[in-house]
Amino acid sequence: MAKIDWDNLGFNVVETRSMYKARCRQGEPWKSGGLIPYGTIKLSPAAGVLNYGQGCFEGTKAYQTAKDRVVLFRPEMNAKRMVMSTRRLCIPEMNQEFFLQAVEETLKDNIDYVPPYNKGSLYIRPIVWGTSPAIGVRPVEEYTFMVFVSPVGPYFKGGGKPLRLIVSNDYHRAAPKGIGDAKAIGNYSASLYPLTEAKNRGFDEVIYLDAKNEKFVEEVGSANLFALKGNTLITPRLSGSILPGVTRDSIIALAKEKLGLEMLETDVTLTELYDADEVFCTGTAVVVTAVGSITDLDGEHRIADEKMGRLTSKLKEMITGIQHEDIPDEFGWLYPIKE
Ligand SMILES: Cc1ncc(COP(=O)(O)O)c(C=O)c1O
The missing domain is CATH 3.20.10.10 (D-amino Acid Aminotransferase, subunit A, domain 2)
Known part of the structure; x- marks a missing residue:
């Protein structure tokens, strides 16, 4: 793991150990996925997401607490919102348990990237998009769900200034x-x-x-x-x-x-x-x-x-x-x- 300057975290992407990946076809439930090394992905130039914006995401954080453990904050609400977002975008509807398990698995494998108590948090980004090609406007056949994480500090520079x-x-x-x-x-x-x-x-x-x-x-x-x-x-x-x-x-x-x-x-x-x-x-x-x-x-x-x-x-x-x-x-x- 590369050395991270915990005292100077901003809101930027920091590469971590691994990310979660799952695939699903239209009409099927979300199931089975797993961790892969963090890195770039291959995508068709005709992918639904690139051409017609068929994608949605979530954002939640993990915190190192005063009780010396790592917690998430209300991730069930993110899971519910992901269900709503996927439904609206004609993406196979996310399954809440599947979502939570993927978030948890990614977090556990990258637990050493959670900043120390009061130094920031680990931002968690679940994202899902239409992977297969489409030239006409329509929901595509196949979808990819990924979860990646990044240690973050404050979103706005300026030390809390209004x-x-x-x-x-x-x-x-x-x-x-x-x-x-x-x-x-x-x-x-x-x-x-x-x-x-x-x-x-x-x-x-x-x-x-x-x-x-x-x-x-x-x-x-x-x-x-x-x-x-x-x-x-x-x-x-x-x-x-x-x-x-x-x-x-x-x-x-x-x-x-x-x-x-x-x-x-x-x-x-x-x-x-x-x-x-x-x-x-x-x-x-x-x-x-x-x-x-x-x-x-x-x-x-x-x-x-x-x-x-x-x-x-x-x-x-x-x-x-x-x-x-x-x-x-x-x-x-x-x-x-x-x-
Ligand atoms: C457009 C928009 N509004 C509001 C929020 C705040 O939502 P939450 O408190 O779930 O992060 C976000 C951030 O996720 C957002 O992107």
Whole structure:
């Protein structure tokens, strides 16, 4: 194993020992697969995924905890979302047990790549795509499922500084009744151009509005959004074009059940974000990250200064505390890995 600088992990691909691979044909169940050495793969130029974007993926993390063991955080939710995504993309529907067993097998074989306690986490990427060739637009015959892993640190550079976001006026992330609620690869290709434009202008990420009315906020890049006003925490309702985040679901539970906040899943306007006491975004990669300012056509709206808000820090501390077993896992969210 190459030496890894655990103190300076970013959010990059680090090659590890092995990856999981399985194949499945249309109409058959997902079964039997196995570990192979980490490396490149061969693919037909006519593969369904390359030509028509028939692919979807997941993202979860493994943590080295204070109890000196490795745990996953709610991987069953990723398994369920993978079922939903595969169904929507006409990929043989993922089997939840199969998914979990593949994740676990890959993790166990690469367990020494899990960063030490509080130095980061092992990002786990299950991905499935149409392998066989198609020249006409249709679901292909054969599919490949793989799981690879990479040790990661923070998603955003800047040491937790609140993000500078820009509202996208020229682009939408996902259409109503489209594939926005699936973790489909095409959603991410649609976001690359707006993201690049935003970064070129010095912003960290993009806020997308709903494609129908351009009135309600949906997501921030690859994270869900929350706003606190007084004792009420609001987040965009799952309208069909928003990804149902595992972190989003966990934050809702913590806010309601542990912090006694009023929690509303509703339509959220930009004005509500500008008027909020705190705004933050959530995701497996971004964890809980404060939003410092939002720029729209009228200019910059400042929400936070250099520091994360009180509730944002509290929720971040709670969720990372559970993930690292610094505080009890009262919701039964942890999935310990037995070596
Ligand atoms: C578009 C999008 N929204 C939200 C999220 C957050 O979801 P989760 O908390 O399950 O990582 C992600 C990341 O996976 C995402 O890609």
